[in-house]
Amino acid sequence: MNLIDIRNLSIKLQTSTKPIFAVDRVNLTMKEGEVRGLVGESGSGKSLLAQAIVGVLDEKWEVDADRFHWRGNDLMRLSAEERKAIISKDVAMIFQEPMACLDPTTTIGEQLEEAVDVEQLSGYFWQKRQQRKLAAITLLHKVGIKQHEVCVKSFPHQLTDALCQRVMIAMALARRPMLLIADEPTASMESTNQGQIFRLLASLNQLKNMSILLISHDLENVTHWTNTITVMYSGQFVEAGTTEQIFNQPYHPYTRALVDSSPKANRMIPNKSRLMTLPGSIPTLQHLPIGCRLGPRCPRAQQKCVHAPKIKNFHSHQVSCHFPLKDNYS
Amino acid sequence: MSDVLLQVSNLSKSYKDKNYWFNRKCTTVLEPLSFDIMAHKTLAIVGETGSGKSTIAKLLVGAELPTTGHIRLNGQTLEPGNFKQRCQHVRMIFQDSGTTLNPSLTIEQLLDEPLQLNTKLSEVERHQLIRETLQKVGLLAEHMSFYPHMFSGGQKQRISLARAIILQPQVIILDEALASLDPSLRSQMINLLLDLQQQMGLAFILISHNLGIVRHFSDEMMVLSKGEVLEFGKTNDILQKPQHKYTKKLIMSQRFQLLHR
Numbered sequence: 001m002n003l004i005d006i007r008n009l010s011i012k013l014q015t016s017t018k019p020i021f022a023v024d025r026v027n028l029t030m031k032e033g034e035v036r037g038l039v040g041e042s043g044s045g046k047s048l049l050a051q052a053i054v055g056v057l058d059e060k061w062e063v064d065a066d067r068f069h070w071r072g073n074d075l076m077r078l079s080a081e082e083r084k085a086i087i088s089k090d091v092a093m094i095f096q097e098p099m100a101c102l103d104p105t106t107t108i109g110e111q112l113e114e115a116v117d118v119e120q121l122s123g124y125f126w127q128k129r130q131q132r133k134l135a136a137i138t139l140l141h142k143v144g145i146k147q148h149e150v151c152v153k154s155f156p157h158q159l160t161d162a163l164c165q166r167v168m169i170a171m172a173l174a175r176r177p178m179l180l181i182a183d184e185p186t187a188s189m190e191s192t193n194q195g196q197i198f199r200l201l202a203s204l205n206q207l208k209n210m211s212i213l214l215i216s217h218d219l220e221n222v223t224h225w226t227n228t229i230t231v232m233y234s235g236q237f238v239e240a241g242t243t244e245q246i247f248n249q250p251y252h253p254y255t256r257a258l259v260d261s262s263p264k265a266n267r268m269i270p271n272k273s274r275l276m277t278l279p280g281s282i283p284t285l286q287h288l289p290i291g292c293r294l295g296p297r298c299p300r301a302q303q304k305c306v307h308a309p310k311i312k313n314f315h316s317h318q319v320s321c322h323f324p325l326k327d328n329y330s
Numbered sequence: 331m332s333d334v335l336l337q338v339s340n341l342s343k344s345y346k347d348k349n350y351w352f353n354r355k356c357t358t359v360l361e362p363l364s365f366d367i368m369a370h371k372t373l374a375i376v377g378e379t380g381s382g383k384s385t386i387a388k389l390l391v392g393a394e395l396p397t398t399g400h401i402r403l404n405g406q407t408l409e410p411g412n413f414k415q416r417c418q419h420v421r422m423i424f425q426d427s428g429t430t431l432n433p434s435l436t437i438e439q440l441l442d443e444p445l446q447l448n449t450k451l452s453e454v455e456r457h458q459l460i461r462e463t464l465q466k467v468g469l470l471a472e473h474m475s476f477y478p479h480m481f482s483g484g485q486k487q488r489i490s491l492a493r494a495i496i497l498q499p500q501v502i503i504l505d506e507a508l509a510s511l512d513p514s515l516r517s518q519m520i521n522l523l524l525d526l527q528q529q530m531g532l533a534f535i536l537i538s539h540n541l542g543i544v545r546h547f548s549d550e551m552m553v554l555s556k557g558e559v560l561e562f563g564k565t566n567d568i569l570q571k572p573q574h575k576y577t578k579k580l581i582m583s584q585r586f587q588l589l590h591r
Contacts, residue, residue: 041512041513041514041515042483042512190378190379190539191539191541191580191583191584192378192579192580192583194583195583217512217513218513219513220513220542257514258513258514261513261514261516261517262513262517262542271545271546271549271565271566272524272546272547274521274524275517275520275521275546276517277514277517277518277521278514281482281484281485281515282482282512282514282515284482
């Protein structure tokens with residue numbers, strides 16, 4: 001069964017003249033136990049999409065979807081309270097810059113104890129305090145922090161970035177979520193620490209069958225860890241498929257450019273040669289092009305591209321382009 | 331190929347703790363190191379935070395005074411404190427281009443400042459030079475009257491590049507200048523930098539932790555850890571046959587991201 005099934009989700013901002021579609025008809029499906037990468041450059045609306053799933057968007061954003069199912073429940077029909085009950089039980093989210101997300105004035109231990117789920121505690125009220133402490137320590141063990149005595153007593157500024165991110169993951173695990181949304185969990189981290197965090201997430205996925213939605217702005221960083229990838233550009237759906245499909249045979253010109261432009265992925269290209277790029281820069285929200293938003297930068301753009309393309313499906317490899325690069329590979 | 335452009339010998343930096351009168355503590359951030367850079371070449375400096383990468387950059391541009399050692403440019407010693415000579419030839423680009431541009435000045439005023447302070451060009455000549463430099467980095471002459479907030483991140487990075495090359499320097503230091511850019515803009519920027527290097531014969535010092543970029547962009551690389559040089563040599567040699575344990579670990583931590591699946 002699909003864990004989450006989103007069809008044609010739009011997030012719009014009402015302005016005095018006309019509404020701005022920050023996210024324009026995006027599809028996202030996730031199966032249980034899947035690690036899906038959500039890749040897009042800045043301003044592609046990937047964080048907005050994640051916030052819309054968790055339901056923490058500001059009042060000013062209007063969310064609209066044809067289908068927004070969580071394990072078969074239509075979330076759009078539920079009231080805010082019912083929705084919150086489901087989401088807060090099953091979905092957890094971690095953010096970038098873990099240091100900034102933790103409370104600087106209280107110790108890690110207290111913050112963790114606060115996050116522990118009451119329903120998991122049993123016994124009388126005088127036993128609960130002790131159980132809470134134990135639960136916090138087991139959470140720390142789960143994310144691979146062995147020296148729990150030191151960690152529980154320290155404040156966030158005393159720990160490194162990677163340790164703080166582990167604590168954040170521990171908090172997210174407190175209610176045993178089915179889906180963990182990781183919004184750029186390793187931004188501004190060093191590569192050795194990045195590896196640690198990704199390995200931890202991968203092991204959680206393997207051992208607890210937890211699904212992970214891994215959001216990143218860089219395709220090359222996540223490819224090793226994901227089963228499937230969804231690519232977004234400027235609020236529009238670009239391409240979705242397995243990691244192999246996206247990485248080895250991208251159908252969309254944008255994905256092609258992303259893969260080609262990464263010096264890590266193309267180890268064959270000679271030193272100091274020119275990298276392939278798209279001309280121009282990412283459009284701002286105020287000046288979005290009509291139709292396919294890649295249009296002005298796309299090397300294959302034609303007149304048809306002023307209309308937004310429909311999503312085409314080739315063996316569960318979805319692409320949203322009038323002129324996909326499909327024939328190039330046969 | 332060509333002569334040595336920048337010659338750094340025995341450069342080191344340590345801070346004294348002023349609180350103790352007797353047995354003053356001395357923290358060494360950078361052990362003595364030496365290297366040479368030719369024109370048209372790029373040196374990459376790789377290391378963790380706190381390894382002294384940025385200290386090298388600060389010492390080279392003269393923002394900090396070295397404890398020992400000297401820096402020679404074309405055989406001429408760069409005196410500490412002589413900024414007139416130094417900032418003509420050694421320029422720097424920072425990681426966060428948005429915050430390094432003065433928001434209350436237009437692009438023309440921003441680029442005019444280094445020219446006024448360092449050259450004796452007339453106003454017309456300066457205007458002409460700014461126009462040419464903007465075209466070199468792929469911006470339009472109309473952009474001169476714009477303010478920094480009207481540009482996107484990639485364009486801001488181009489403006490700070492324009493500010494760096496406007497005095498026709500010989501060495502440009504890129505302190506994580508490519509890290510915060512989006513992938514498609516980053517490769518545009520790499521192309522631009524490579525073009526400029528060919529045209530103007532610039533030497534780059536690239537401080538980065540993305541080994542993919544380092545491999546593509548640099549000729550030589552230096553691996554730093556805790557202020558010590560662990561390895562120094564040709565980029566390809568080091569990446570293919572790392573000698574030190576630390577370098578191996580660093581490469582391994584990025585290697586699995588590179589693997590094709």
